[in-house]
Every structure is written in structure tokens, then in C-alpha cells.
Amino acid sequence: MLARRRALAIGAGLAISAIALSGCSGAGGGGGSAKEVTLTLATVNNPQMKDMEELKGTFEKQNPGIKVNFVQMEEGDLRAAVTADVASGAGQYDIVTVGAYEVPQWGALGWLKDLTPALESDASYDVKDILEPVRKAISVDGKQYAAPFYGESSILMYNKEMFAAAGLTISNNPTWQEVREYAKKLNTPDHAGICLRGKPGWGDLFAPLTTVVQTFGGAWYDENWKAQVNAPEFKEAVNFYVDTLKESGEADPVSNSFTECLNLLQTGKVAMWYDASVAASILEDPKTSAVAGKMGYVHAPTYKTKESGWLWSWNLAVPNTTKNSDAATTFVKWATSKEYQQLVGTTLGWTRVPPGARNSTYSIPEYKEAAKAFAPITLEVMNSVNPVQPGLNPQPWVGIQYVTIPEFQDVGNQVAQLVADAIAGRTTVDEALDKGQVIAQVAGDKQKK
Amino acid sequence: MSTITSPTSGLAGPANPTPPRARDKESISLAGKRKARQARGLVMPALFFSIALTQIPFLVTIYFSFLDWNQLRPNEIKFTGLSNYVTVFTGSEFFSSLVATVTITGSAVILSLLFGLLFAVLLDRKFFGQGVVRTLMITPFLIMPAAAALIWKWSMLDANVGMVNVGLKLIGLPPVAWNTDFPALTIIILLTWQYTPFMMLILLAGLQSQSREVLEAASVDGAGPWRTFQWMTLPHLRQYIEIAVLLGGIMLLQVFDPIAIMTKGTGGTKTLSYLLYERAFIGLDIGQAAAFGVVTVIITIVVATIALRTLFRVFMEGGTR
Numbered sequence: 001m002l003a004r005r006r007a008l009a010i011g012a013g014l015a016i017s018a019i020a021l022s023g024c025s026g027a028g029g030g031g032g033s034a035k036e037v038t039l040t041l042a043t044v045n046n047p048q049m050k051d052m053e054e055l056k057g058t059f060e061k062q063n064p065g066i067k068v069n070f071v072q073m074e075e076g077d078l079r080a081a082v083t084a085d086v087a088s089g090a091g092q093y094d095i096v097t098v099g100a101y102e103v104p105q106w107g108a109l110g111w112l113k114d115l116t117p118a119l120e121s122d123a124s125y126d127v128k129d130i131l132e133p134v135r136k137a138i139s140v141d142g143k144q145y146a147a148p149f150y151g152e153s154s155i156l157m158y159n160k161e162m163f164a165a166a167g168l169t170i171s172n173n174p175t176w177q178e179v180r181e182y183a184k185k186l187n188t189p190d191h192a193g194i195c196l197r198g199k200p201g202w203g204d205l206f207a208p209l210t211t212v213v214q215t216f217g218g219a220w221y222d223e224n225w226k227a228q229v230n231a232p233e234f235k236e237a238v239n240f241y242v243d244t245l246k247e248s249g250e251a252d253p254v255s256n257s258f259t260e261c262l263n264l265l266q267t268g269k270v271a272m273w274y275d276a277s278v279a280a281s282i283l284e285d286p287k288t289s290a291v292a293g294k295m296g297y298v299h300a301p302t303y304k305t306k307e308s309g310w311l312w313s314w315n316l317a318v319p320n321t322t323k324n325s326d327a328a329t330t331f332v333k334w335a336t337s338k339e340y341q342q343l344v345g346t347t348l349g350w351t352r353v354p355p356g357a358r359n360s361t362y363s364i365p366e367y368k369e370a371a372k373a374f375a376p377i378t379l380e381v382m383n384s385v386n387p388v389q390p391g392l393n394p395q396p397w398v399g400i401q402y403v404t405i406p407e408f409q410d411v412g413n414q415v416a417q418l419v420a421d422a423i424a425g426r427t428t429v430d431e432a433l434d435k436g437q438v439i440a441q442v443a444g445d446k447q448k449k
Numbered sequence: 450m451s452t453i454t455s456p457t458s459g460l461a462g463p464a465n466p467t468p469p470r471a472r473d474k475e476s477i478s479l480a481g482k483r484k485a486r487q488a489r490g491l492v493m494p495a496l497f498f499s500i501a502l503t504q505i506p507f508l509v510t511i512y513f514s515f516l517d518w519n520q521l522r523p524n525e526i527k528f529t530g531l532s533n534y535v536t537v538f539t540g541s542e543f544f545s546s547l548v549a550t551v552t553i554t555g556s557a558v559i560l561s562l563l564f565g566l567l568f569a570v571l572l573d574r575k576f577f578g579q580g581v582v583r584t585l586m587i588t589p590f591l592i593m594p595a596a597a598a599l600i601w602k603w604s605m606l607d608a609n610v611g612m613v614n615v616g617l618k619l620i621g622l623p624p625v626a627w628n629t630d631f632p633a634l635t636i637i638i639l640l641t642w643q644y645t646p647f648m649m650l651i652l653l654a655g656l657q658s659q660s661r662e663v664l665e666a667a668s669v670d671g672a673g674p675w676r677t678f679q680w681m682t683l684p685h686l687r688q689y690i691e692i693a694v695l696l697g698g699i700m701l702l703q704v705f706d707p708i709a710i711m712t713k714g715t716g717g718t719k720t721l722s723y724l725l726y727e728r729a730f731i732g733l734d735i736g737q738a739a740a741f742g743v744v745t746v747i748i749t750i751v752v753a754t755i756a757l758r759t760l761f762r763v764f765m766e767g768g769t770r
Contacts, residue, residue, distance in 0.1 A: 080730040087520040087733075105521065198629070200713050252608030252626035254715060269609060406521030410732040420715045424629045 037327045038067045042082050043097040044314065045072040047282060048150050048354045052335055055343055059334050066327045068095075075203060079409075086111045091321035094328045098146060099203075100313045101402045103138040107145030113318040114143045118329050125333055129358045134313050137387050137398060146315035147336040151356030152278040153300070153309035153381040154211060154401075155374075160296045162186055162271040176212065176240065176301040179272065183248035186271040193248025194272040195261040196241065200420040202402065202412025204257040207310060208274055209419070210401040211300060213237040214391035215308035220403050220440060223394055225447045227440035229415065230433040239429050242422055254420050266290055274300065276312070277381065280374035281351050297377045304392060309381045310401035313357065341367075356382050396447075407443035414439050507746070514739035521733050533740035542724060543741065547748075550720040553633060554701045557640035558694055564641065565648025565693070566686075570678075572649070573656045590646035594706040601639050602628075602711050632716035639707045644700070648693045655689030656682065691760075702749075721745050 043049045053070045060067055071093070073081060082096045086106065098106065106112050119127040127144075134151045138144060156179065158170060168182055183193030197205045213219065218233030228234055245253050250261070250270055262279055264270045266289045273279070277297075286292040300309040316332040318325060334340060341361055344353045350370035353361060355378055361367060362379045390400040397404040402412070415436035422432040517529040537543050572583055589597070605611050606627040614624040627635045659682065667677050708714060708723045719727075725745070729738035 076731075083520065083733065084730065087523060109521075109523070200715050250608075251624065252629045254626075254629040254632075255602070255608070255711075264609070406519065406733065410734070413727070413731050417713070417715045417719075424632075424716060426716060 036065050036067065037324050038069055039094040039324055039328055039331060040069050040071060040092065041095040041097070041316075041331070042071045042073065042078060042085075042093045044075050044078050046278075046314070048278075048352070049097065049314075051344060051348055051352055051354075052149075055340075055347065058343060059331060062334075063327075063330060066331070068331060076201065086319050086321070089321050091319070091323070093319060094322040094324050095331060096317055096319055097149070097314055098317050100134075100137040100311065100315070101203075101399065101404060101408075103146045103315055103317060104140050104398065104404055105406060106317075107138075107140045107143065111320055112145040113320055113322075113325060113329070114145060115147060115318070115329065115332070116142075116144045118333065119144060119147065122333065125337060126360070129338070129360050131357065131359060131382055133311055133382060133385055133387055134357065137311060138313065138315055146317035147332050148313040148315045148357040149336055150278065150354035151311070151313035151382060152276045153311055153356070153378070153385055154208060154275060155277045155280070155309065155377060155381060156272060156274050156298050156301055157265065157280060157283065158272045158296050158298070159265070159268070159270075159291060159294055161294050162191065163296070170296070170298055173299045174301045176215070176303050179274075179301045180240070180244050180247075183244060183272060187248035191268065192250040192264075192270045194244065194274070195250045195256065195264050195270040196245055196253070196274060197257050197261065198245060198249075198253030198420060198423050199255060199257040199260075200413070200416040201257070202409055202416055204416065205419065206412050206416050207312075207401045209238065209241055211308045211310050211390075212241055214400070215301075215303045215305045216240070217304045217392045219391045219393060219395055220408075221395065221444050221447075223396055225396060225444040227437050227444045229437040229440045230430070235429060235433055238419060238422070238433060242419075242429055245423055253423055265295075277309075277374065277378045278355060280378070281355060281371065284371070284373055285349070285351050293373075295373065297374050299377070299381055305390070307381070307384050307386070308390075309385050311382070311385050311387050311399075312401070405443065405447055407446060411440050411443045510739045510742055513735055514743050516736045516739075518735040519733055520735060529736065533736045534744070536737060537740050537744055542719075543744070545717070546719050546721050546724040549633070549717050550702065553636055553640070553718065553720055554698060554704075556637045557644060557701050558697050560637065560641040561644040561648045561697065562690065562693060564645040565650075566652050568645065568649045569652035569656055572653055586649060587646045589643050592643070594643070594704070595710065597643055598639060598707040598710040601635075601642075601707075606635060606638075606711075628711060632712040632718045635711060636707050636718050639711075640701060640704060644697055647697060647700075651689055651693040651696075652686060655686045659685055695756075 043052075049070075049072065053072070056068045056070070078097065079099075079102070082093065082098065083102075084090070085092045086096065098112075103112070107114070119125055130148060131151060134148050135144065138146050138148065156170075156174065163170065163182075163186070166185055168185065170178070170182065179194070185193075187193035197208055199205055210220070213234050216233050216237035218231055218237055219228050221227055250256060250264055256264075258275060258279070261270070261273050261275060262282060265273050265279075265283060268291055280295070280297055283289050283295050284292050299307065302308045316335060318328045318332060322328055336357065338358065338360055341353050341358070341364070345364065345366055350364075350366045353364075353367055353371075355361065355371075355375070359379075362375055368375060385400060387398050387400050389395060402408055415432075418427070418432035418436050419429075421427045422429045514533050515528060515530060516526055517532070518526045568586060572579065572586070592600075603611070605613050608614060608624060608626050608628075611627075613627070617624055625631070664677060664681065667681055672680070702720075703722055704720070705722045705726065708718050708720060709726070712718045714723050714727065721741075725738055725741050728734055728741055732738070
């Protein structure tokens with residue numbers, strides 16, 4: 001009896017170790033043959049990226065021997081994971097999706113491969129086709145460190161039916177004061193007047209809020225890196241934002257960022273939305289949106305400046321720690337090429353073509369037809385924003401809704417948490433911004449040396 | 450004086466037992482010493498590994514806490530002495546985070562203990578479908594924390610379509626903006642929902658280990674159900690409650706998912722675990738995060754030592770019953 005038990009135990013132990021060891025060898029081997037390369041791509045879980053994953057089979061067929069493995073994460077997690085990986089030189093990812101905030105900083109630090117030679121040497125890639133403000137935002141000293149996958153600015157989206165029912169019209173370049181009045185009139189028990197982001201985060205609530213601050217004449221820092229967070233213009237702008245939310249905003253604003261407001265609009269629970277232009281392509285997709293065909297789009301509301309849209313692009317970059325630099329560059333070129341856009345249009349639908357990266361997108365006849373509600377205004381807005389001086393005064397960085405310094409993630413996040421407390425009524429705007437001023441000045445001092 | 454057993458006392462048996470300690474001393478011989486050495490030798494590898502895996506990272510963390518190291522400025526790492534610790538203690542973040550941790554963890558532990566006790570008492574009797582009900586009651590604890598947070602964020606507590614607000618509307622009450630107005634309460638509700646089954650299981654084990662005869666005797670003596678509960682069941686459960694609170698507290702202290710998914714640290718919900726994550730991965734300041742971590746560990750050690758030495762009878766010698 002005991003002998004049998006012992007035999008059984010030994011047998012089980014051997015079986016388990018055999019399985020474990022075979023697992024080890026499989027993982028370590030990876031690409032067994034010398035030719036086959038597996039690229040690991042870290043990306044944000046936006047619809048356009050999911051489309052890219054769906055179409056990767058075409059790339060793999062055209063490039064036998066290269067396989068691409070997608071790792072999709074939420075924006076905050078992606079940023080943290082990719083920053084940790086690239087900063088520590090761990091080399092886990094061969095291609096990374098990075099925003100216009102990271103590219104200039106990481107390029108200057110030497111973490112990203114300079115793609116200028118690869119992109120410019122290929123005439124069919126047509127690197128001059130890329131929208132000029134987008135290219136400016138991701139280059140340092142003329143060297144381009146990433147290829148833009150899609151770009152966006154911010155626009156005001158409104159439900160035309162609700163406007164008509166209330167007897168209101170809106171101009172192509174509204175002011176914030178007008179928008180606030182419309183929101184008050186459109187705020188009924190059935191639907192809120194306007195949806196504005198309130199989720200604490202530098203890329204969540206502070207993306208639209210920074211543009212409001214700038215069009216009210218304020219800024220995060222002045223030319224000498226003195227923080228301006230509790231300056232009168234900044235305070236006025238934040239008070240305006242918080243009051244508009246209180247009067248006619250959606251319920252539970254602190255939970256809402258892009259996805260939540262998108263849901264509210266798609267289900268007709270809110271009349272207006274100030275957010276990224278890329279939302280328009282989702283709102284106009286009749287398969288998923290109940291308001292397709294009912295939406296109108298105008299420029300971002302302004303006050304003291306002529307334009308106030310932001311500028312953002314999600315770009316593909318190759319970290320210098322990758323061991324598959326050439327294969328990675330090939331994929332990056334494929335996913336940002338004119339051929340890829342045609343592929344998306346013919347396979348998945350013309351409204352799903354990644355917008356805001358290339359000028360030629362807006363000349364494709366099928367795209368112009370399918371996206372006629374939002375394509376013209378997207379191109380118009382993106383070509384008219386100025387990332388060098390978006391506000392009234394000159395600023396020592398290039399970027400509209402963010403400050404292109406490493407400390408801004410932290411500063412923006414902390415101040416956003418304070419503003420969220422003000423939205424919820426737990427503190428006043430003045431208290432929040434006074435504390436924010438202290439936090440921002442610490443970061444500003446670091447830039448002075 | 451002499452405790453050497455005489456033949457008579459040996460035969461007398463339990464009437465005159467020798468004290469245990471004296472007996473051990475007598476029996477330790479060379480063979481015994483060798484056995485003890487062998488036993489220690491077998492444990493050594495495991496002990497060595499556990500010390501290496503837990504203490505070496507901790508020592509490295511202490512070293513990092515003396516550096517000024519921002520990940521995005523990798524060329525400016527320098528030794529900076531105690532300035533990170535000064536930041537920890539002079540900033541307001543650490544203490545408000547401590548308060549938030551105590552509030553959220555304490556409330557969640559107490560509430561889940563009370564609900565767990567209630568459900569354990571209800572489940573401690575035979576009724577039709579007892580097995581099915583018990584399995585269903587355990588389910589919240591088995592759900593992964595991130596999934597649970599997402600379910601509560603979207604299906605239950607969403608301001609427009611969440612089931613809680615729909616229910617409130619049916620009764621005629623106005624909808625509540627849970628995340629904006631009551632962030633700490635939102636987290637506590639979620640944690641209570643998830644940890645009540647855990648408390649319930651431990652207390653159920655305690656209830657079922659009561660001797661039925663003693664309870665019967667109590668009822669024969671005329672004690673009603675409430676008095677039986679208060680004077681017989683609760684003292685018996687003390688050890689189980691201590692274990693439940695200790696384990697539940699340890700697990701709840703580490704909770705991170707609901708805060709990251711639902712409130713992102715506003716409104717008094719920035720617990721120590723979320724604060725550390727923020728400092729390390731959003732602030733990208735390794736030195737500061739390490740300093741926060743070291744201070745957290747020291748506070749935990751102090752609190753745990755006090756609690757385990759004075760409050761918790763279960764770990765003291767002779768804590769039986």
C-alpha cells in the first residue's frame with residue numbers, strides 16, 4: 001500500500017516537472033528558426049488600434065517571417081508600462097505607441113530610433129504628406145522620431161435634432177459664453193446640456209481644460225517657467241468650466257472621460273460634447289451609434305484666441321533597445337502608409353480610416369463621401385492649430401494641451417485631482433488652484449537650470 | 450528537588466506528572482541534538498530563499514530611498530540623503546493617505562465582519578437548498594478584483610443606467626452621483642461586497658465548531674437565543690473573529706483595483722497602495738516612492754507588533770477555547 005502510494009507520488013512528480021520543463025523550453029525558444037521574427041507591439045486599446053490588429057494578417061502575408069504580437073492596454077497603463085520599459089532599457093517591446101507628449105522628450109533622450117532616414121528614403125511613403133503641425137510636434141531638431149498613426153484636434157459636437165427642437169442655431173466658430181447659454185437651454189431632465197470631461201488625469205480632464213485656460217488668456221507657465229496656475233485668467237477659466245458642469249453638465253462628472261461621454265452621446269443622453277475630433281468617426285458609424293447622421297460639428301469654442309483646438313497624435317515608434325529594428329521599422333511604415341488607409345477603407349469601412357495623419361486621406365473620394373459630416377472640419381481645425389504658441393503669450397515648450405516636460409504627468413495629475421475635488425464641491429476652485437500653484441512651481445523650478 | 454522519576458511515580462501515572470520542561474531537558478541527548486540539527490538543515494534552504502527574496506529587495510529599496518532619481522531624467526541620479534524622507538513627512542500627501550487607508554480599510558473590515566456574522570448565523574442551520582445558497586454567497590469573493598470594480602462602476606453605480614440608481618428611481622428617490630459625491634463610500638461598498646463571503650466562511654467554521662451539547666444545555670437551562678448568542682457563541686467566536694479580522698485586514702490593506710478603476714485617488718480614497726503606485730509610475734520618482742514604501746513598512750511593523758502582542762489572544766500561549 002505504502003509502496004504503491006510512493007510510486008504514484010514519484011510518477012506524479014515526474015509528470016509535473018516534465019510539463020514544467022517543456023513549458024520553459026517553449027518560452028525560451030520563441031522564434032526557433034533564425035528567419036522568423038516576432039515583434040511585440042504595445043498599444044492603447046482605441047478602436048483604430050483594434051482595427052490595426054485585425055488587419056495585421058495582411059502585413060504578415062506580405063512579409064513572411066515577421067509576426068506581430070499586439071499588447072493592448074488602457075492609456076494610463078500603457079504610458080506607465082512603456083515608460084518603465086524604455087527608461088530601464090528592458091527591451092520588452094519592439095514597437096511602442098506613444099503620444100505627441102512623449103515623442104519629443106524620448107527622442108531627445110535617445111530612447112527612440114530616428115526614423116527620418118527610413119521614411120524619407122522611400123518615395124512611395126511620401127513623408128511630406130503628413131500634416132505639418134503633427135510632424136512638428138513629433139520632431140526634435142528636424143529629426144522625426146515616430147510615425148503618426150492618427151491625429152486629432154478637439155471640436156464641439158452637438159445633436160442637431162435637440163438644437164432644432166429648442167430653436168437654437170450655432171455658428172462655425174462659437175464662443176464659450178454662447179456655448180454655456182445653449183447648454184443651459186438644452187439642459188432638460190431627459191438629456192444634459194453638455195458633456196465635459198471630469199475624470200482626474202492630465203490627459204483626461206486637463207486636456208480640454210487646458211485649452212479652455214489658454215483661450216481665456218491663461219497658461220501653465222510663463223516664458224520664464226514661473227507657474228501661472230493661480231493667476232486670474234487660469235482661475236476664471238476653471239471657474240467657468242466647473243460652473244458650466246454644475247449648471248448643465250452630465251451627472252457624476254468625475255467619472256467621465258472620453259469613453260463615458262461617448263456612451264452618453266451615442267444614447268442621446270446629452271446635447272453637446274467638447275472633445276476629440278476622432279469621436280466623430282465613431283458617432284457617425286451607423287452600426288454602433290444611435291445618433292449617426294444627427295450630429296453637427298463646429299470648431300472648438302473660443303474666447304480671447306482665434307482657435308482653441310488641441311493637437312494630439314498617437315504615433316508608432318521603435319525603441320532603441322529592440323533587437324528587431326529593421327522588421328519593426330517595416331511594420332511602422334506599413335501601418336502609417338497610404339496603402340494601409342486604402343486597406344482599412346476597403347475591408348472595414350471608410351469611416352474607420354485613421355484620421356488626422358496624412359493630407360492625402362482627405363482627398364480619397366470614398367473617404368470624402370463617407371466622412372463628409374466630419375472630415376472637412378477635422379482637416380480645417382488640424383491645419384489651423386499652432387502648437388508653438390496656442391495661447392495669448394509665448395511659451396517655452398511646443399504643445400497645446402500639455403507641457404512637454406517630464407514632470408508634467410505628475411503635476412497635471414495632482415492638479416487634476418484637486419480640480420476634481422472642486423467639481424465635486426469638496427473644495428473651492430481657489431483653494432484647489434492655490435495648492436496646484438505650489439505643485440506646479442516645484443516642477444517649473446526644475447526647468448530653470 | 451530531584452525530579453528524576455522514581456519507579457513509583459512512573460507507575461502512578463497522571464496523578465503525579467512531571468513538568469514538561471524538566472522532562473525535555475532530561476531527554477535531550479546526543480541523538481536528540483543531531484535530530485534537531487537535521488531538522489534545521491532541512492528547513493535552511495527554504496529559510497534562505499525566503500530571506501533572500503524578501504529582504505534583498507527591501508535593502509535595495511532602502512538604498513533607492515536615499516537617491517534623487519526621476520526615471521525621465523536618467524542622467525541626473527544622485528545621492529541625496531534624507532531629503533526624500535523630509536518630503537514624505539512635510540508633504541500633506543502621506544498623512545491624508547494614511548487617514549484614507551485607515552478609514553477605508555477599517556470600515557470595510559468592520560462592515561464585512563458584521564455582515565459576515567449575520568450571514569454565517571443565517572447559514573448555520575439546515576434548510577432546503579443550503580448548499581446552493583452557500584455557494585452563491587461565496588461567489589463575490591471569487592471574482593477578480595478588477596472585474597468586480599468594473600461591474601460595480603458600469604452596471605451598478607453608473608449615474609444614468611446603474612442598477613442602484615434605477616432602483617432608487619423606482620422607490621421615488623433622486624439618483625445619486627456615486628463617484629463624484631461619495632467616492633470613499635463607493636469603494637467601501639465594493640470592498641464590503643467582496644469580503645463579506647470571506648468573513649462569513651471563517652465565522653461559519655467557528656459557529657459549526659461549537660459543541661451542540663453545550664448549546665442544548667444552555668437552552669434547557671432557560672437561556673433564550675439572544676442570551677445564548679451573547680454569552681456562549683460570541684466568546685467562542687473570539688478566536689475566529691481575530692483571525693478573520695487579521696487576514697481580512699491584511700488583504701484589504703493591499704487593495705488597489707477599485708481605486709484605480711473607479712475614483713483614481715480623489716475624494717479621500719488615495720490609500721497608501723495607490724499613493725505608492727502614483728509616485729512610482731506617474732510621478733516616475735523612484736527615490737520618493739521608495740521613501741514612501743519604507744515609511745509604510747515601518748508603520749505596518751509597529752502597528753502589527755502592537756496588535757499581535759496585546760489584542761490578539763489567538764497568538765498568545767494558552768489562547769485556547
